[in-house]
Amino acid sequence: MRNWKRRGSGERLRITSELDSHESDLIASLVTSMTELLDERQSTAPTDSLADLTGIEAGHSTPPSDATLGRLFPDFHRPDQDETTTVDAVTGDLNGALRSLHEPHILNAKQEAAQVVLNSLPTGGGQISLSPQEADQWLSAINDVRLALGAMIGISESTPDQLPEGDPMAAHLDVYHWLTVVQELLVVALIGK
Template sequence: MAPRQPITANGDGTFTLHLQEEERALMATIVADLRAMLVENPDEEMLARLFPVARPDDPDAEAEYRELVGGELLSLRKARLETVAELAEATTLNPEQLAAWLGAVNDIRLVLGTRLQVSEDDDFSELDEDDLESVARSAYWYLGWLLEHLVEASASEL
């Protein structure tokens, strides 16, 4: 039996999402949480990987960079999350919607990975569903799996 594909390219520029209800519920919850964090506290330390320092050696240049692109980056990330929230129950995506999903899943994974302090040495084989940290680590693993399939589907249409 072939492994389940959460998204497939339809060959006409559209993509079909094959997400289970639990996956859709997880995405809706995580998207809402990150959207709230971006709105209420965009300087939250857990968001640092979404807004990396461009000029660590020059505070003035870094401040200028933040002034120029900070608002645009924040708006882009919020728009991606809004698209995913609106399409949480969708079964078909167009290329722009797929790009929003891809970006939002990546952003969520970056934030969750920061919160969990994930490293390359982490082992995801021992997860305890009664432990909140293990549940979050399982969500992180799932998002990586979903991201991989979103990238593959996107690349198949190039």
């Protein structure tokens, strides 16, 4: 991937780059895999007759058991964030209610961002040109893919920059680092520095 560049200004501003074929295919594969995880989470949401009557979509009240989805949909509040809230209130009622109310909207936003990436990827590589709004969606989707990949391979503060040759996660870590660079360069292009 080449560096992201700003072209034009005002309403004609475009954020552009060029992707090699394998880069375009890799991003498409990663975003598609993440979309499948999101679709599965959405399809297992409980049905709610009150939601049907009011039109207010309800989601899961419990966090995902899968670590990857858990990273994409963390609890809204953790006991270590507020010493005045009891652990039971945070882990049960509060997080469950917040999750049920907000997760459908968060999930839809993640799916929309992923779809923008898939729709704007050049098939077989090539030039990519994004509006600032599309670039924001790209940032969101790439961040979600990084979070999912990081959870899958167990990224932590102690994870080295490179894993030993032959480690089954070495290639995944390289992809994680590459996505970090893609995201960072896109942020720099968006802010115009």
